[in-house]
Amino acid sequence: MTDGAGGTGGTGGTTGADGEPEPSDGLKAFGEVVKVFRKRARLTQEEFAPRVRYSVPTVASIEQGRRFPPPAFVDRAEEVLDAFGVIKAAAKHLSRQRGLAKWFHHWAQLEADAAILYTYECRLIPGLLQTEAYARAVFVDQLPPLGDEQIEARMAARVARMALLTERPNTAYSFILEEHLFLRRTGGVEVSRKLIHHILLLAQLRNVEVQIMPLVQENHAGLHGPMQLLETPEHKWFGYGEGQESGHFHTDPAVVSTLQMRYARMRSQALSLEDSMSLLERMRGAA
Numbered sequence: 001m002t003d004g005a006g007g008t009g010g011t012g013g014t015t016g017a018d019g020e021p022e023p024s025d026g027l028k029a030f031g032e033v034v035k036v037f038r039k040r041a042r043l044t045q046e047e048f049a050p051r052v053r054y055s056v057p058t059v060a061s062i063e064q065g066r067r068f069p070p071p072a073f074v075d076r077a078e079e080v081l082d083a084f085g086v087i088k089a090a091a092k093h094l095s096r097q098r099g100l101a102k103w104f105h106h107w108a109q110l111e112a113d114a115a116i117l118y119t120y121e122c123r124l125i126p127g128l129l130q131t132e133a134y135a136r137a138v139f140v141d142q143l144p145p146l147g148d149e150q151i152e153a154r155m156a157a158r159v160a161r162m163a164l165l166t167e168r169p170n171t172a173y174s175f176i177l178e179e180h181l182f183l184r185r186t187g188g189v190e191v192s193r194k195l196i197h198h199i200l201l202l203a204q205l206r207n208v209e210v211q212i213m214p215l216v217q218e219n220h221a222g223l224h225g226p227m228q229l230l231e232t233p234e235h236k237w238f239g240y241g242e243g244q245e246s247g248h249f250h251t252d253p254a255v256v257s258t259l260q261m262r263y264a265r266m267r268s269q270a271l272s273l274e275d276s277m278s279l280l281e282r283m284r285g286a287a
Helices: 025-040 045-052 056-063 071-081 086-092 102-111 132-140 148-162 189-202 253-269 273-286
Strands: 116-121 172-178 208-213 227-231 237-243 246-250
Touching (some): 025 056, 025 071, 025 086, 045 056, 045 071, 071 086, 102 227, 116 253, 132 189, 172 253, 189 208, 189 273, 208 253, 208 273, 227 253, 237 253, 246 253
Parallel strands (some): 116 172
Antiparallel strands (some): 116 227, 237 246
């Protein structure tokens, strides 16, 4: 699985001791520019964060060069800090994010700023819900084989993307996952057990919902394959689908409406939130 719906995103680079991607020179320079203008405006990170509508940890990560700045952050920072166009100019010189498939870049940028994100997956656990051990098992098994540097770049991007669930508490996340994804035991029994435990913890967040589509389901609206839907802060909806070595960004309202219809039906066909958690708890105990 390449770095798309399998779930990467973020800044790229290698992984540091704290699990975050090492800062690249370009991202470090951009972060310094933001920090200088923030201090010029006599704002702390805690004061600046709500003005650009991002969390303090996200602002800190961007200023440290550990997070690729979403377009909305760039625009708001430029406006809030009255930066004479310098922040926008600095953003233009940032290199594309390593560790991401080229077809996934646009979606990753929108995802980082989404108000609502829906994900249905039938092939593997979505990147936002993965543990590092599960993600590494996925990358190690890819064909053609990846080199160590490629694996570390993709791991760094995925780790950065995983933080979205906790860094964006006002974004509503919904996941519908096929039961067989947990029965496959990708990475081994212990990796699977810890993955289930991790998802159970994430599902306790107020902004995260996880539903399981049972193994036996006679009526299934998701037979066309995986899908993602998101609503932007400007209340525009987009869709995304991915196959092998390709991804498709959906902007046609008619197509997006069809995907919304299918996702809504799947929410009614999947197990309830409570029953989904009960199933995962039983699977954790059996793993």
